[in-house]
Every structure is written in structure tokens, then in C-alpha cells.
Amino acid sequence: MTAFDPLRDQLLEAAAEFAGGPGDLDGILAGIVTDVDRALREPLEIFPVCHHSPASALAMARRLREKRPQVVYLELCEDLRPLLDELRNCKLPVAVQAFASEVDGFPPDWSPLSVVAPITEASAEYQAIAYALDTPGVELVCVDRSTDHVFQWSPRAEETTTQDGDADSEDDAEGKDLHGDAVGVEIGDLRPRFGQLEAYLLHHGKVRHWSEWWDQYVEQPLGSTGADHATYRQVMVLIGSLFRRLAPGDPSRVTVDEDRERYMWTRMREHLASSGVDPSQALYVCGAFHAASHVPEFGLTGSDWEISPRSATKWLYGLIPSSHSAIEAQFGLASGSVSIAAATWAKSLTRTGVKPFQLQGQTGTRKRAAAKTTVAPPAAVAEPVTDKLTKFLASPPRLDGLDEAELLGWSVEIVRLARRHGYLASTADAIAVFETSILLAGMRNRARPTPYDFADAAVTCIEKEAVPGRRDVRRLCEIMLGGDRIGQVGYDALPPLARDVYDRLEPLKVNVEARTIQRALLDLKAQPELVPCSDLLWVLRRLMPPDVVRPIMGERTLGRKSIQESWDLAIGRSQRYLIELGYEGITVEQVLEQRLRREVWAPSATAAGALTAVEDSLLYLRSRRFTDELGARAVELLAAERTVDEAPEVLQRIRRLLAYYRSGERGGLPGWCEDFVKTGYAHYCTLLPTAFVEDETGVRQVAAMLGFLFGMENLALSLGCDRAQLEISVQQSHPEAPAKVALLWAAHHQLGLLPLARLRERVDELLGNPMVLPAMPQYVSGFLQALVPVPGLTSFVVEMLSKAFAQLPDPVLLPWLPQLIKTLKEQAPELVPVLVREAGRTFPGSLPELDSWTPPWSPDAAAPAAAAGVVVSGGPVARLLAEHPEPTDAVAGLLGVTGSWGVLDAGSPVADLLGAYGETTEAVAELLSV
Incomplete structure (x- = not known):
């Protein structure tokens, strides 16, 4: 016999009457009573x-x-x-x-x-x-x-x-993502x-x-x-x-x-x-x-x-901030x-x-008098198990009476909050909320309205159909009833990395533990002692989400240093990210070094990713040994790559790194840079013929390969590379796609195998062939990409675009224009300013001049005579050559040309030479403001 036998009998009788006979229900009800009896007798x-x-x-x-x-x-x-x-x-x-x-x-x-x-x-x-x-x-x-x-x-x-529901606003979502x-x-x-x-x-x-x-x-x-x-x-x-x-x-x-x-x-x-x-x-x-x-x-x-x-997993432990909304969302x-x-x-x-x-010492809680608690003596008397369930289940729920003062205070407060957030609420709405809360509670068999009844009533009476602000009425009710309390980990409970960050940011005189966004102003010229703080903020910017540490003014790029910086710091309300950094190391620099090392030695690592890590090392760590280690790994990855998908990024980053090392007091190029150029020169020469014919390899990738080969050619040759390898690689390339054919022609021109006059004739032949006109936009796209390896073709590309716009029929031109704009925006945004400057120099600057303007590539324009006229006696180029004869004599000697620079008459050998290369001469003259 147990104290729960009478209750078990009652439940079994009720189950038999309800189910009409023995079944699963009586077993469930009897089992529940057995579970209670078993747990209480333990x-x-x-x-x-x-x-x-x-x-x-x-x-x-x-x-x-x-x-x-x-x-x-x-x-x-x-x-x-x-x-x-x-x-x-x-x-x-x-x-x-x-x-x-x-x-x-x-x-x-x-x-x-x-x-x-x-x-x-x-x-x-x-x-x-x-x-x-x-x-x-x-x-x-x-x-x-x-x-x-x-x-x-x-x-x-x-x-x-799964987290359910969307946040009402950015600050409302703040606490929901803490876990x-x-x-x-x-x-x-x-x-x-x-x-x-x-x-x-x-x-x-x-x-x-x-x-x-x-x-x-x-x-x-x-x-x-x-x-x-x-x-x-x-x-x-x-x-x-x-x-x-x-x-x-x-x-x-x-x-x-x-x-x-x-x-x-x-x-x-x-x-x-x-x-x-x-x-x-x-x-x-x-x-x-x-x-x-x-x-x-x-x-x-x-x-x-x-x-x-x-x-064998190694676990790390710590405390992170939580919030009411985070708990609700997670569970x-x-x-x-x-x-x-x-x-x-x-x-x-x-x-x-x-x-x-x-x-004791708990922060953020109510201060209460400490109660003296002692441990009970070892001896204890076991309490008898008595049936309390029967009375509890048989007794009707005790209904609390209406607390009018509390409900009235809620109604007035929610109207006040609603008015502050843009709602057109009034005293009548407060009365309506009060009465509706009582009505809803009665419909739900409650004598006393609960906060849930009150929130439903407030939404019905105040919000109606529109939310004027970023918070709806239900969210305002949550704020009024207590809000989303967000916790905070104290300084003594933080990992060493987080405490180190707080200590190192102390010279900024900002409260980094505050939950609001703090603005930090750094005048690095007037206060050089703040430079370490700036270095730390940039490292945190690299490691943490972008909204935690956000620069307002200032930048950090290779070769540039900010004089003044301004930062928005939200470290106090994003403690979780800082604490989790503490699981990875003792200092943020150590964490960054470990992450960069893992990235470049990962199975999916690429040469472009390794160069990115090199750049990050130069910007944030300033460790020559570690940078050289990453650079050596980039060389290994480049030599092992079998595709050229990331050739544009490789070209962009290695150019930036070479410019950085060549400028200022950098001690010259490091050994890994030289190895990278030599390896890349041989690597891309080997892959170039295949890349030209493969459909999987895009024009932008082939252009980047040629840009690497032509742009790094002088450095590669000085390091022992053979130019014949590049020439053979280009001559073995036989593309069929129009864009790649145009790119190959540009490469031939750069190598001296295709003069500009012959290249112009080929383009004119394409424009004059009706069978080729539908593919002409692809040729144009190829020449646009050719500006990466052969920037000297800029004026020719402007000429070709002008001819294309003038001669292509509308059914071909109009569908191609959106694709041209999209291509320039996505693949070659850096080429657009070059084209614009060249077009501005080629075309007249005012509308009246356009009526009498003749394109320089037009057959009506006396191009050779004009080119020769530029250098005749008294012209700007003639004065330039007369004032600086030494470099001109050296260039002329290399080309096997003799002549006097004092007076340049049309028909002389020097004038003929300059006339043949008029574009180059004019470009030099413009750069020198002549």
C-alpha cells in the first residue's frame, strides 16, 4: 500500500469510464502515479x-x-x-x-x-x-x-x-544573437x-x-x-x-x-x-x-x-553575455x-x-541583506510521503482578484511609450486598453489579466494597422514590463586576451565596457602615444565582425599612415566575440598569426589567399620573419596550381606588394618576392597556350596572365628568366573565341610581332565583314581586357570603340551595350578612368569644335603629316627635345637613328621616327606639361 493508491484507483476508474474499457489510457494514468511515487520515495x-x-x-x-x-x-x-x-x-x-x-x-x-x-x-x-x-x-x-x-x-x-521571428530593428536584434x-x-x-x-x-x-x-x-x-x-x-x-x-x-x-x-x-x-x-x-x-x-x-x-x-577535442571554457531575447530565441x-x-x-x-x-558581490542585481546560512547537522529525519496531488487536482484554481492599480499603471505607461514612438495614442486608448485587458482575461477564464492579456489588448487598441516607428506595440509592452535585460561579463571573469584589450585601450579614455557605441578620436600626430591603440583597433577590425570596431575616419593600406582616426566602438555589447577570441590565444596578435598560418596551410589554400595573408601580416603584425614565411608559402602554392582562376587577384596583389617594397626604406625586394616572380613567369608561360583554348578559362584570367608576364618581364629577365619562353608560349597559342583572339593580337603587338598599322587594318577588316559583325562586341571586349597587359593600346581601344559605335548596326550594338557596361563594372572598373582620360584627350572639349573636328584615325586626316608637324621647328616637342638632348640621343642610338635635335624638319629620319610613334610622343609631352 502506498499513499497514492487511492489516486491511482480514481484515475483508473475515470479512464475506464472515459475509454469505455481497458486500454492504453489506464496504463498511462497509472504509470504517471507510479512515477510520482517512485521519485518521492528515493x-x-x-x-x-x-x-x-x-x-x-x-x-x-x-x-x-x-x-x-x-x-x-x-x-x-x-x-x-x-x-x-x-x-x-x-x-x-x-x-x-x-x-x-x-x-x-x-x-x-x-x-x-x-x-x-x-x-x-x-x-x-x-x-x-x-x-x-x-x-x-x-x-x-x-x-x-x-x-x-x-x-x-x-x-x-x-x-x-532554430531562432524564430525577425527582429523589429537593429537594436532589438542585438540581444538575440548573443548565443x-x-x-x-x-x-x-x-x-x-x-x-x-x-x-x-x-x-x-x-x-x-x-x-x-x-x-x-x-x-x-x-x-x-x-x-x-x-x-x-x-x-x-x-x-x-x-x-x-x-x-x-x-x-x-x-x-x-x-x-x-x-x-x-x-x-x-x-x-x-x-x-x-x-x-x-x-x-x-x-x-x-x-x-x-x-x-x-x-x-x-x-x-x-x-x-x-x-x-580528443580540446575544449576551452568561458562566460559570455546572454539576454532574455537570446534565451527565448534559442529555446x-x-x-x-x-x-x-x-x-x-x-x-x-x-x-x-x-x-x-x-x-556575494554579484553585479547588476538588487542588493539584499545577506542571510546567515548554516549547514544542517548530518542526522535528518526522512519525511513521510503523503498524497498532495489529489487535493491539488480536485481543488478549483484560486482566481486572484483584479489589481486595478497595477493594470491602470500599465495602461497609462504603454500609452506614454507609444506616443514617444510615434503612435497617435490618447487617454481614450489607455481606457480602452484597460477595459479590453479585463475582457480578454474573462474570455480566457482569468479574473486577473496577465501580462499576455495586457499585451494583446494594447496591440488591439493602439497599434491597429500601422507601425509608425521601428518598434511595434508588443515590443513596447516587453520593454515596459522589464525589457530585454542583457548581461555582462566582469573584468575579472574575462579571459587574458580580453583583459589585455581593455588595458591597451585605456589611453583612449573611452568606456569600452559600455553597452552604447563609444566614439574614439585619435590624433596620431599630436599624440603619438596613441599609435599602439590604433594598431590594436585595426587588428580587432580584422578579427571581429565589422559592426564591433568600425573606422569612421582613417585607413590602413600598404605604404600609408593615417594622421587622424575616428572609431565607433561597440565592444561592450559584443563581448561574446572578444571572449571567443580569448579561446584562441593570449593576445590578438597571436590569434591573427595563428589564423593566417591556418589559412595559408589549409588544403584549400591558394596563392591569392597567401598573398592576402602576406598583406595582412605587413599591415597588422609587422613581423619580417612571419611575412617571409607566408611569402614562401605563396610561392609553393603558385607552383602547385593547375588553374588560373585567381590570376587577376594574384596580379593585383603582387603588383601592390612590389610597389610597397620598392618605395621607401624597405630594404629592397625580399627573397620570396623574387622567387614568386620567377615562378609565376615560368608557371604562366607554361599554362598560357592551354588557357587560350580552354572554354573554362575566361578572358579576364588570360589577360591577367599576360599582365603578369608583360608587367613583370623586366624583373623576371633580371632574375634569370628567358624571354624566348614567353615568345614561344604566345606563338603556340591558337584561340578560337573572338575575345581571346583580340587578346592574342594585343600580345603579338606587345612582343613586336604585329605593328599598330597592321592591327588597325585587321580591325577595319572585321568591321567591313558583314559575317563577323555579330561577333564584333566580343572582339571589343577582348581589346578592353587587353589594356591590363598592354596599356599602350589605350588610344587604339578608344579609336576602335568609336568605330564600333559608328559602324555597328543597331540590332548588334544595342543588345551589346548593357553587357559592355556590366563587364566594365565587374571585371575592369580600374580601366574605365583610363579610357575616359584618353577619350577626353582625343575628342574635342566643346560642342562647337565638334562640327569641324576630324578623328585622327580618319582617312581624311593627314596623320603622318600631323605627326611630323608636331616635331617641326618651334613645336612643343621640338623644344622638349632641344632642351633635353641626352636621353633622346641615347634612345636614338639604340634605335640606330641619327639626326640633329635642334631643328626637326618634316621628312628627316628623326621626324619620321616620331611621326610613326606619335601617340607615345604626345603622351610623354602631356605628362611633362609641354
Whole structure:
């Protein structure tokens, strides 16, 4: 005979009458009573809780002061236990976190691994932690699976809860992303896992979501009515057993739950055996779902179970800020439910007079008088198990009376907030909200409107159909009832890297711990002592998301230094990113060096990526040894590449690096730069014929290869490369695509195999061939890309574009123009200014001049005579040559031309030479402002 036999008989009779005979229902109801009886008869007291439940926290505070246990067993990952001592240095809510950036024993695509367990003040686990840590002689033991087993036992996708709902605005979304994609671990995951059961409860409870149902039918009856400890335990185990027995039979989920229970009971038996503590002086805090466990290992007399070893993954631990919205988003709770729970917790403390436990020195919490707590004597009398469920289930819910003052204050305050945010709310709206709240509560069988009723009434009466600002009325209700409280990790609880960052930014005289955006002004010329701060900010900019450290004024590029800088710093409200950097190293420079090294030695690393790492090393680390190491790796990667997909980026970055080393006092080119040029010259010469004919290789990539070969030719030849290799490679190239054919012609011209006059004739032949006209835009695109390796063709490209626009028929020209603009924007934006400048020099500058203007490439224009006339006696070029005869004589000697520079008459050998290359002469004259 047990105390619950009468209740079991009543339930069986009700089941038989309801179901019309024996069936599954009587087994479920009888099993629920059996689970309650089993849990309460266990010598080790089981305290079932629900996560972030004020009723659980209130019952926990009462029970701890009554029982004063010597050992508290907590359902929390056992390897997170050392972090709990640092909670007193933080502002709640915060989350304890385990982090692993490199995995060993898990799929590589799972990296990085992150597990968080959020803790709020209105939670039973915080009460247990505060009691255990601040009471002498009390031991706190975390008994749940380790964070490594979290990933061993269940797929990551099943553990992670999807964030639901979009943020109203940027600042509203701020707190929701504090946990990122970390796996959440909570105590008391008490929610139906049977979708139809939850839908049934919500429908008949006349509520919109689970959080509201729990508040009305569990939270208020257990918290507001002041249910005693025995009633609380029996009701919570009853709910946990009900949800467990009605859960769908998902084998993977059932296996994980049962393994967790085996793990926890095994750890508790081991600790009791090693410590010799009397089980009656211990308290086991777990979720109500696990209190109704059916595993053979349940209880102190359960069977033994072997715990599997951990993987070789190295875990790092720390505390990160959390928030009410982050907890709601991660665990699928209704928006505002955790804030309402915090407000309910504060109200319950005032109404009941219970003194909660609070860590000494805890920041961000109410200062309460410290209660003297002592450990209970070893001897204890076991309390008899009595049936409290029958009375609780048979008694109708006690309806609280209407608190008009409270509801009226809410109604007035929400109207005030709404007016401030642009709503056209008035006193009449406040009255409407008041009356509608009472009406909704009555329709939902509640005598006292809850915050959920009030929020629905406010949305109905104030918001109507439009939201004038960035916050809707429901969000304003959440703010009014407590808001999204965001926690903060204190300085002493931060990892060494974060403390180092705070210390090094101290000369800026800004509060980097503030949750608002701080503006930092740096005058590096007047205050050179701020240069280290600037260096640190740029490194943080490289490592952290762009909105955490954002430059407003100033830049950091190769060869340039800012004189003044202005920064927007949001480090205080983005502590999570800074803390996770602390898991990777001691200083931010060390973290950056490790990341760059991992990037360039990764299996997917490329030469372009290695050059990017070299540039970052020069900008942020300024370590010649490390930069040379990265450069040597870039040479290896370039030699091993079999494609030229990243040739444009390689060309752009190596040009920038060569210009940097050649300017200023850089000590000349480093050895890896010379090796890179030699290797790239041979590498691209080898791949050039294949790249010309492959359809997979684009024109931009081939142009970049030629740009590397022609642009680095002088340096490569000085380092011992053979120019014949380039000539042979170009002559072996036989493309068929029109764009690549044009690119090959440009290469022939650069090598001296195709004079400009002959190239012009080929283009004229194309424009005169009706069969080739549809492909003419592709030839033009090829010549545009040819400006990368052969910039001397700029005037010719302008000439060709002018001819194309003048001669191409509209059916060919008009469809091609959008593609031309798109190509220039995406693939060659740096070429557009060159073309514009050349066009501005070629075409007349005013409209009247256009009527009498003759294009220089027109047959009517006497191009040779004009070119010769430029250099006749008295012309600007003639004066230039006369004033500077030495370089001109040297060039003429190399070309085998003789003549006098004093007077240049048309028909002389020098005039003929300059006339043949009039474009070059005019360009030089313009650069010299002649």
C-alpha cells in the first residue's frame, strides 16, 4: 500500500469510464502515479524544476533554507563546474560556454563547436548555485554529461533550436544573437514533445503559445498560491511523467534522454561513495522530465553503467553575455516570456517575503541583506510521503482578484511609450486598453489579466494597422514590463586576451565596457602615444565582425599612415566575440598569426589567399620573419596550381606588394618576392597556350596572365628568366573565341610581332565583314581586357570603340551595350578612368569644335603629316627635345637613328621616327606639361 493508491484507483476508474474499457489510457494514468511515487520515495531527494520558472526558483529558495543540504547535484555539464565560481563577477544573465575551434573525433564541418548554458536570476539553478558557493561546507557537483558527450550522443542539428521571428530593428536584434549558433543546454526542458498534445492544450487553454499556457496553468497555481514543497514536487513530477509518456517514440531522442539519466545517476553514486555524504543531506536538481526516469540506473540502488570516454577535442571554457531575447530565441520560447518571468519573480518575492540566495558581490542585481546560512547537522529525519496531488487536482484554481492599480499603471505607461514612438495614442486608448485587458482575461477564464492579456489588448487598441516607428506595440509592452535585460561579463571573469584589450585601450579614455557605441578620436600626430591603440583597433577590425570596431575616419593600406582616426566602438555589447577570441590565444596578435598560418596551410589554400595573408601580416603584425614565411608559402602554392582562376587577384596583389617594397626604406625586394616572380613567369608561360583554348578559362584570367608576364618581364629577365619562353608560349597559342583572339593580337603587338598599322587594318577588316559583325562586341571586349597587359593600346581601344559605335548596326550594338557596361563594372572598373582620360584627350572639349573636328584615325586626316608637324621647328616637342638632348640621343642610338635635335624638319629620319610613334610622343609631352 502506498499513499497514492487511492489516486491511482480514481484515475483508473475515470479512464475506464472515459475509454469505455481497458486500454492504453489506464496504463498511462497509472504509470504517471507510479512515477510520482517512485521519485518521492528515493532516499536522495529529487528536486524537479522547469528552466527559467519563477515558481521553481521560489520553491528552490524555500527548500534550501529548510533542508540546508551539504551537497547539491546540478543537472549541468560536469566540465562547466569551474566557471560557476566566476558568476559573482558578472551581471546576469550570462551563459557558461564551452568552445572548440579545432575538432578531433567529430566531422570537420561541425567546427567550431560551442555549447552554452544560460543562467538568469529568476531560475532555480541560480538559487542552488548561489546557496552552494556562498555557504561554507556545501559542495556543488555538476553531474550531467560533458560538453564533449553533447556532440557525441546527438546530431548537432537536433540539439540546436532554430531562432524564430525577425527582429523589429537593429537594436532589438542585438540581444538575440548573443548565443550565435551555439548548442543550448538548459535545466528543465519541460515542454510537450507531442505536437498534437501541445496544440490541444493551447486550443482549450485559449492561449496563443506554450509560454502563456505554462504561466496560467502551472506557474500561477504553484507560485501565487504558495504551494508547499511536497505539492510542488508532486505536481512537477506529474507533469514531467505525463509529457514523457506521451512523447513520440523518436529513438534518437529517447536514447539521448536515457543516456543523460544514466550518466547523472552514475556520477551521483560515485560521488556519494567517494565522499561518504549521507544521501539525505544531498539534493538533486534536475528537470521534471528526468525526475520521472524509467532507466534501470535510476536511484541509489540502480545498476552500474559505463561512461564512454571523451574525444580528443580540446575544449576551452568561458562566460559570455546572454539576454532574455537570446534565451527565448534559442529555446523556442515566446518573445517576452523570460522578461515576464523576471517581473513575476520580483513580484513573488515581494508578496511571499521569501529571501532569495544571491552571490556575494554579484553585479547588476538588487542588493539584499545577506542571510546567515548554516549547514544542517548530518542526522535528518526522512519525511513521510503523503498524497498532495489529489487535493491539488480536485481543488478549483484560486482566481486572484483584479489589481486595478497595477493594470491602470500599465495602461497609462504603454500609452506614454507609444506616443514617444510615434503612435497617435490618447487617454481614450489607455481606457480602452484597460477595459479590453479585463475582457480578454474573462474570455480566457482569468479574473486577473496577465501580462499576455495586457499585451494583446494594447496591440488591439493602439497599434491597429500601422507601425509608425521601428518598434511595434508588443515590443513596447516587453520593454515596459522589464525589457530585454542583457548581461555582462566582469573584468575579472574575462579571459587574458580580453583583459589585455581593455588595458591597451585605456589611453583612449573611452568606456569600452559600455553597452552604447563609444566614439574614439585619435590624433596620431599630436599624440603619438596613441599609435599602439590604433594598431590594436585595426587588428580587432580584422578579427571581429565589422559592426564591433568600425573606422569612421582613417585607413590602413600598404605604404600609408593615417594622421587622424575616428572609431565607433561597440565592444561592450559584443563581448561574446572578444571572449571567443580569448579561446584562441593570449593576445590578438597571436590569434591573427595563428589564423593566417591556418589559412595559408589549409588544403584549400591558394596563392591569392597567401598573398592576402602576406598583406595582412605587413599591415597588422609587422613581423619580417612571419611575412617571409607566408611569402614562401605563396610561392609553393603558385607552383602547385593547375588553374588560373585567381590570376587577376594574384596580379593585383603582387603588383601592390612590389610597389610597397620598392618605395621607401624597405630594404629592397625580399627573397620570396623574387622567387614568386620567377615562378609565376615560368608557371604562366607554361599554362598560357592551354588557357587560350580552354572554354573554362575566361578572358579576364588570360589577360591577367599576360599582365603578369608583360608587367613583370623586366624583373623576371633580371632574375634569370628567358624571354624566348614567353615568345614561344604566345606563338603556340591558337584561340578560337573572338575575345581571346583580340587578346592574342594585343600580345603579338606587345612582343613586336604585329605593328599598330597592321592591327588597325585587321580591325577595319572585321568591321567591313558583314559575317563577323555579330561577333564584333566580343572582339571589343577582348581589346578592353587587353589594356591590363598592354596599356599602350589605350588610344587604339578608344579609336576602335568609336568605330564600333559608328559602324555597328543597331540590332548588334544595342543588345551589346548593357553587357559592355556590366563587364566594365565587374571585371575592369580600374580601366574605365583610363579610357575616359584618353577619350577626353582625343575628342574635342566643346560642342562647337565638334562640327569641324576630324578623328585622327580618319582617312581624311593627314596623320603622318600631323605627326611630323608636331616635331617641326618651334613645336612643343621640338623644344622638349632641344632642351633635353641626352636621353633622346641615347634612345636614338639604340634605335640606330641619327639626326640633329635642334631643328626637326618634316621628312628627316628623326621626324619620321616620331611621326610613326606619335601617340607615345604626345603622351610623354602631356605628362611633362609641354
